[in-house]
Amino acid sequence: xxxxxxxxxxxxxxEAETVTLSCxxxxxxxxxxxxxxxxxxxxxxxxxxxxxAYKQQNATENRFSVNFQKAxxxxxxxxxxxxxxxxAMYFCAYSFSGGGADxxxxxxxxxxxxQP
Amino acid sequence: EPExxxxxxxxxxxxxxxxxxxxxxxxxHLYFYWYRQILGQKVEFLVSFYNNEISEKSEIFxxxxxxxxxxxxxxxxxxxxxxxxxxAMYFCASSDSTPDRTQYFGPGTRLTVL
Numbered sequence: 536x537x538x539x540x541x542x543x544x545x546x547x548x549x550e551a552e553t554v555t556l557s558c559x560x561x562x563x564x565x566x567x568x569x570x571x572x573x574x575x576x577x578x579x580x581x582x583x584x585x586x587x588a589y590k591q592q593n594a595t596e597n598r599f600s601v602n603f604q605k606a607x608x609x610x611x612x613x614x615x616x617x618x619x620x621x622x623a624m625y626f627c628a629y630s631f632s633g634g635g636a637d638x639x640x641x642x643x644x645x646x647x648x649x650q651p
Numbered sequence: 652e653p654e655x656x657x658x659x660x661x662x663x664x665x666x667x668x669x670x671x672x673x674x675x676x677x678x679x680h681l682y683f684y685w686y687r688q689i690l691g692q693k694v695e696f697l698v699s700f701y702n703n704e705i706s707e708k709s710e711i712f713x714x715x716x717x718x719x720x721x722x723x724x725x726x727x728x729x730x731x732x733x734x735x736x737x738x739a740m741y742f743c744a745s746s747d748s749t750p751d752r753t754q755y756f757g758p759g760t761r762l763t764v765l
Contacts (some may be wrong), residue, residue, distance in 0.1 A: 568751045569668060578740055580694070580756035587751060626694060632750060636682040636706035638696030 537562045539629050541642035548617050555602075556612045556645045558627030566632045569603070569610045570639065574624040583625070586610065588632075614647075622649045636638045653677045655757035657743050663763045664733055672728045672760045674743030683726045684744040684754060685718065687711070694742065700726065733764045 538561045548554035560569070571583040586594045586603050591600050598615045614621055624646050628639040653703055656675045664670050676683050685697040699706040717729045726745075730737055740761050744754040 568753075570753070572756075577758070578688075578761075580742060580744075582753065582755065585751060585753055598736045630752060630754075632752075634721075636684070636699035636701045636746075637708055637752065638684060638686075638699055638709065639694075640696070641694045643693045 537564075537629050537631070537640045539627050539640050539642040540573070541627055541645050543645045544643070545646040545648065547648040547650060548614075550617055550619060552617055553613060553615045554617055554647065556614075556625050556627075556647065558610045558612070558642055560608050560610065560629050560640075562608070562629065563629070564631055568630045569601075570599055570628040570630070570640075571599070571601070571610075571612045572626045572628060573621075574626060574644070575622070580626075584612065619648050619649050619651065622647060653679075655743055655745055655755055657728060657741075657757035657760050659760060660758065661761045661763070663765065665667075666735060666764055667732050670730050670733055672729070672730075672741050672743075672762070674726045674757055675724050676726055676743065676745030677747075678724070678748050679757060680745035682746045682748075682752060682754075683718075684746075685728045686742045686744065686756075687739040688742065688759075689736075689739045691695065697728070713749070730762075733762075735764050738764045749753070 566597045567588045573581045602611045624644045627642040683700040698708040732744045740759045743757040746752040
């Protein structure tokens, strides 16, 4: 079974600085997808960024980028120029790309605090 | 921008009662999902649904749970006889048929079982 591990329960960063959230996963598959979701206090799950395992290029969405290391099974999220609105729980998630309706496997989350 | 909607936002029920949680997925999406999140814990997959049948389900999704797409727009999760431990946030999600099946989540229904 696939597992997703987020080893940082909480991270704190000064506004305008850069922070990196860690995620590792375990799978025997070679083709899969990885996601980061943000959950603000409203508890809505918001997609931040996604990465296809077969793509070597790291995904980027504005201030958000990932460092995907397939051999190490590592998928970290970098947030540049942190803003107060980035404060939230961040969940790393895995999905097998078998072509069906596979459920996401989530990590336990990292609580990101932005210091003004 | 299209979004997934869920009703109600908060449901309070007595133990042993049946509840139905409702979701309206994004209109051109074909895959539908339910997840739950017990307070302070991670999000857990319950079930996925495609072509009017269950595609995949987790160990959590036992006989007390059922899903249905009663018409062309709604997707429901029924809990037949609620238990205290069913208290959680329940999220609906949907995805289209692109290979990554990126799932877009609704705002959730907070279920409180007394």
